[in-house]
Amino acid sequence: MSINASRSILPIRAQVVPERQDLIDGLDAHLPGASSFDDDSWNVWSWGKRRHREGTTTANFAHILHAELRVAIKLMVLHKRATEKVTHTYAFPNIRVASFLGEILGARPLSKLTNADVQRCEQRLSTQYGAGCSYLTNLAMIAEYLNTWFALPVTYKRPKTAAARYGVKGTDVGRRKKLIPESVLGQLLALQTRTDLDAEDRLFVSALAINVACGFRISELMSLPVDCLVNDEDALYVRHVESKKGKAAPRLIPPQLKPVVEAAVSDLIEITNEGRNIARRWVEKKQPDWSLVLEDPAAIAYFLGEFLHEWTSDPDHRLINPDAAWHRDRGWIDVLGALRRNNGAVNATTEQLDLSWSSFNELCKQQWASRRGVLCERKKGLTVEDWQRRDRRVMSKYQFFRAIGFASGQYRKSDQMQEMIDAATRAQMRGEVYPMPPFEIELEARFGRSRPVLLADQNARPLLFVDEALMVVPKYLIGSHETKSEDFKVLEAEQFMMWLGGRPGRASVFERHGITDPRTGHPAKFVSHDIRHWLNTAYHRGGLSPEQIAILFNRQSFEGNSTYNHMTNEERREAVAGGVRDHAITGHITDTFRSIAEVNRSEAEMYLQAMTRQLNVMPHGLCAKDLAAEPCPHHLSCFSCATDDQGVGTPCAFLIVDASDDGQVKEIKRIQDNADAMLDWFEEDGMSDAPQVQHFRNIASSTRKILSEDA
Numbered sequence: 003m004s005i006n007a008s009r010s011i012l013p014i015r016a017q018v019v020p021e022r023q024d025l026i027d028g029l030d031a032h033l034p035g036a037s038s039f040d041d042d043s044w045n046v047w048s049w050g051k052r053r054h055r056e057g058t059t060t061a062n063f064a065h066i067l068h069a070e071l072r073v074a075i076k077l078m079v080l081h082k083r084a085t086e087k088v089t090h091t092y093a094f095p096n097i098r099v100a101s102f103l104g105e106i107l108g109a110r111p112l113s114k115l116t117n118a119d120v121q122r123c124e125q126r127l128s129t130q131y132g133a134g135c136s137y138l139t140n141l142a143m144i145a146e147y148l149n150t151w152f153a154l155p156v157t158y159k160r161p162k163t164a165a166a167r168y169g170v171k172g173t174d175v176g177r178r179k180k181l182i183p184e185s186v187l188g189q190l191l192a193l194q195t196r197t198d199l200d201a202e203d204r205l206f207v208s209a210l211a212i213n214v215a216c217g218f219r220i221s222e223l224m225s226l227p228v229d230c231l232v233n234d235e236d237a238l239y240v241r242h243v244e245s246k247k248g249k250a251a252p253r254l255i256p257p258q259l260k261p262v263v264e265a266a267v268s269d270l271i272e273i274t275n276e277g278r279n280i281a282r283r284w285v286e287k288k289q290p291d292w293s294l295v296l297e298d299p300a301a302i303a304y305f306l307g308e309f310l311h312e313w314t315s316d317p318d319h320r321l322i323n324p325d326a327a328w329h330r331d332r333g334w335i336d337v338l339g340a341l342r343r344n345n346g347a348v349n350a351t352t353e354q355l356d357l358s359w360s361s362f363n364e365l366c367k368q369q370w371a372s373r374r375g376v377l378c379e380r381k382k383g384l385t386v387e388d389w390q391r392r393d394r395r396v397m398s399k400y401q402f403f404r405a406i407g408f409a410s411g412q413y414r415k416s417d418q419m420q421e422m423i424d425a426a427t428r429a430q431m432r433g434e435v436y437p438m439p440p441f442e443i444e445l446e447a448r449f450g451r452s453r454p455v456l457l458a459d460q461n462a463r464p465l466l467f468v469d470e471a472l473m474v475v476p477k478y479l480i481g482s483h484e485t486k487s488e489d490f491k492v493l494e495a496e497q498f499m500m501w502l503g504g505r506p507g508r509a510s511v512f513e514r515h516g517i518t519d520p521r522t523g524h525p526a527k528f529v530s531h532d533i534r535h536w537l538n539t540a541y542h543r544g545g546l547s548p549e550q551i552a553i554l555f556n557r558q559s560f561e562g563n564s565t566y567n568h569m570t571n572e573e574r575r576e577a578v579a580g581g582v583r584d585h586a587i588t589g590h591i592t593d594t595f596r597s598i599a600e601v602n603r604s605e606a607e608m609y610l611q612a613m614t615r616q617l618n619v620m621p622h623g624l625c626a627k628d629l630a631a632e633p634c635p636h637h638l639s640c641f642s643c644a645t646d647d648q649g650v651g652t653p654c655a656f657l658i659v660d661a662s663d664d665g666q667v668k669e670i671k672r673i674q675d676n677a678d679a680m681l682d683w684f685e686e687d688g689m690s691d692a693p694q695v696q697h698f699r700n701i702a703s704s705t706r707k708i709l710s711e712d713a
Contacts, residue, residue: 034047051458063097067101103141190517216240229470230242291450300445314426322376337366340355454469
């Protein structure tokens with residue numbers, strides 16, 4: 003059903019502001035799968051990037067009890083999908099927040115929503131999920147959407163509920179806690195040389211080794227192509243598929259880690275090669291894609307009928323066989339033929355066949371019944387279901403799901419399937435074959451297997467096929483007692499995280515191998531994303547510029563670096579001091595240091611140490627004033643606080659600017675451009691005598707002075 007034909011859309015569409023009503027048209031094309039707009043449950047699996055198998059990820063809008071708000075949120079989610087190609091995870095938090103907001107609205111119409119309702123929603127979310135919960139961001143998104151689409155008088159901005167714990171704006175305690183001790187990483191990497199590791203440890207130790215060198219997001223690590231290594235003029239790169247909207251580029255490997263990464267990739271290829279082979283063979287098998295078939299009643303009737311015909315046609319699945327009797331452990335045995343060849347000597351026959359008396363009698367009884375064309379009577383006390391479970395020839399729901407690779411697929415069973423399976427079992431018991439359904443070319447084409455795609459772009463175009471991926475293994479290679487399978491499994495982020503953190507029945511890698519955190523003396527503990535933090539900090543300590551680090555980590559801009567920089571204040575002070583000594587950092591402190599150093603180097607170093615004791619991070623530089631001891635006398639205005647003898651503005655004496663930091667330079671240039679624009683505006687309006695003019699003149703001259711020194 004199209005959106006315009008939907009019964010629920012009409013009253014809501016009338017409330018949408020006129021300039022946005024046309025945006026509703028055409029959203030039908032972005033509905034997931036077979037869902038209609040009026041459905042309250044959408045299977046948004048197809049919105050995800052990982053597509054190696056069809057699955058179900060349900061966005062349940064029924065949780066939003068308020069009918070009008072439910073329709074409004076459907077429009078919001080669908081419009082975001084159409085315009086920004088959001089993934090399947092976008093809907094869930096917004097549905098959760100809207101369910102709270104709908105309860106607060108109660109019986110009132112959507113048009114009566116107020117800021118007080120939004121504030122009450124914030125309180126409920128904070129009470130249930132904590133003051134800093136991420137749901138408050140979704141509340142802000144919903145409020146903005148309702149304001150712009152429905153002109154509702156609501157505004158909301160998520161409050162800053164807590165200070166940063168780590169990163170540039172955090173504390174030394176928080177930064178130390180966030181960083182992984184290098185000794186822990188060293189012990190983990192040392193496991194690579196062990197020859198007694200099981201498949202899971204071998205696999206994930208190698209994956210971790212790659213990430214120590216690359217700092218991938220976990221989704222990027224789990225989606226590497228098998229030919230991920232690129233050698234270019236003796237430099238090694240790892241190519242990958244970027245998971246966010248960054249600058250996609252191969253990841254450069256530090257020369258010291260080149261052998262580690264090459265060994266890790268080689269080991270992974272060896273472990274996972276059979277998984278890729280299975281993925282290739284999976285397409286070649288003359289079977290449908292059962293994950294699709296099991297969602298369609300017509301396809302079930304056709305393909306299950308084909309399966310049951312082939313099963314009951316197989317000679318090894320006969321229940322009535324005059325030529326042999328069935329032994330559950332040894333298969334077919336011609337006991338009557340052996341007895342005849344031994345001239346009826348039972349003892350000689352049992353000894354020859356290595357059978358007990360009871361087993362021999364049961365098999366004789368079975369084969370005599372088959373020669374009469376009937377099924378042997380089962381043992382007393384053995385139910386039909388027990389018999390079906392014990393005899394692998396008998397068609398049952400368990401045999402069916404096991405045969406198509408759905409070991410845990412029992413929940414998919416329907417009455418239709420059970421009736422067909424029961425009919426096949428009865429045919430076997432009569433010694434008959436289940437009839438083959440008439441050939442349907444359309445169904446064969448629609449549900450035939452196609453090359454499985456691991457990653458697709460926003461327009462569903464394949465980026466990486468499963469048989470080209472590095473992290474694909476035989477289905478039961480890890481995490482199961484079963485080992486034989488003709489099915490593949492793509493490793494997920496959750497499996498790597500459970501390897502690090504442990505799961506029921508299997509302790510973490512740190513506990514199993516005695517890897518301790520030197521800070522606590524207890525088994526180490528960290529999450530996969532912490533490796534990214536560690537590598538970012540290592541690059542900062544090594545002296546790379548923010549722009550270089552942003553490029554290495556595929557970020558859109560260098561602003562994202564700060565959260566990952568866990569250098570301590572002491573390390574940052576030493577870096578600033580080095581910049582002052584090398585004349586790479588400008589400002590009053592640098593000028594004073596040079597003047598003192600010309601007379602007495604020792605006193606200059608003492609001055610530098612005193613002035614860099616406290617450093618506060620700002621977008622345009624560092625402030626050396628201890629703001630905890632006394633407030634800023636210039637009201638945080640670093641560029642308009644003073645003038646020199648000629649009345650020209652000068653920057654604050656406590657300001658430190660790193661000329662090599664492109665971020666600081668760009669921010670100062672932005673401040674200068676803004677000051678020049680304000681001065682032009684005052685002049686055009688004839689307000690050159692306004693008191694603000696001198697303020698902006700000071701800013702313009704201060705920033706110009708710094709930029710000219712940097713140049």
